[in-house]
Amino acid sequence: KGTQNIDTKSLKFKLTVYFVFFAVTLMSVLWLLQITFLNTYYEQAMQKQVRLMVNTVEKSYSQSETLDLDALCSEVWRLSFENDTYFYLETADGSFSITSSLQADRPGRTFVGAAQELVKARALLSQSGDSTIHFYIEDMGKQSRTLVYASIAKSEYREDLFIYAFAP
Numbered sequence: 001k002g003t004q005n006i007d008t009k010s011l012k013f014k015l016t017v018y019f020v021f022f023a024v025t026l027m028s029v030l031w032l033l034q035i036t037f038l039n040t041y042y043e044q045a046m047q048k049q050v051r052l053m054v055n056t057v058e059k060s061y062s063q064s065e066t067l068d069l070d071a072l073c074s075e076v077w078r079l080s081f082e083n084d085t086y087f088y089l090e091t092a093d094g095s096f097s098i099t100s101s102l103q104a105d106r107p108g109r110t111f112v113g114a115a116q117e118l119v120k121a122r123a124l125l126s127q128s129g130d131s132t133i134h135f136y137i138e139d140m141g142k143q144s145r146t147l148v149y150a151s152i153a154k155s156e157y158r159e160d161l162f163i164y165a166f167a168p
Contacts, residue, residue, distance in 0.1 A: 033037070043147070047134060050149045050167045053079045054132075057163055062155035073098055086166040088118060091159040121150040121164055137166075144168060 007013060028143040047151040056079065058071050076087050080100030117137060124133045131154070146168050152162040 024113050046147055046167055050147060050150040050165050053083060054149060054151045054165055058153035061153045061161050063156050067158060076100055090162050093159045111128045117148055118164055122150055
């Protein structure tokens with residue numbers, strides 16, 4: 001029984017070594033990119049999506065002289081349902097508020113613990129001086145993060161509207 005010797009000078013051996021080296025290098029680069037950039041990219045994409053949804057609600061509220069509350073509610077519930085995002089809207093004077101929910105007549109989303117996060121968002125929004133803020137809520141039990149996006153919709157026709165969006 002003879003032993004097989006590997007010819008390290010053959011073209012087949014060299015191609016195999018180069019291919020394995022290329023494959024390992026490629027897998028390492030992909031892994032590194034996924035670990036370092038994927039979460040950042042996803043968070044930026046989520047912020048952009050939530051900002052666009054909030055802008056849609058702002059336009060519905062602030063641009064017309066007459067407020068169609070039913071249309072505004074329908075828009076909020078539709079956006080909430082389609083994008084898995086919880087919304088809470090309230091006027092500065094407290095005259096009305098709108099929320100997305102899981103009730104049968106409202107196919108939106110809800111967020112457990114929103115009340116305490118609303119207090120934090122209100123405080124940050126009033127302190128910042130900007131018309132929008134965002135921050136993240138860490139849920140270590142579920143190992144997830146929720147984006148909280150808050151904005152003030154200013155209208156020349158009615159009270160300012162505070163819009164809060166919670167997106168997982």
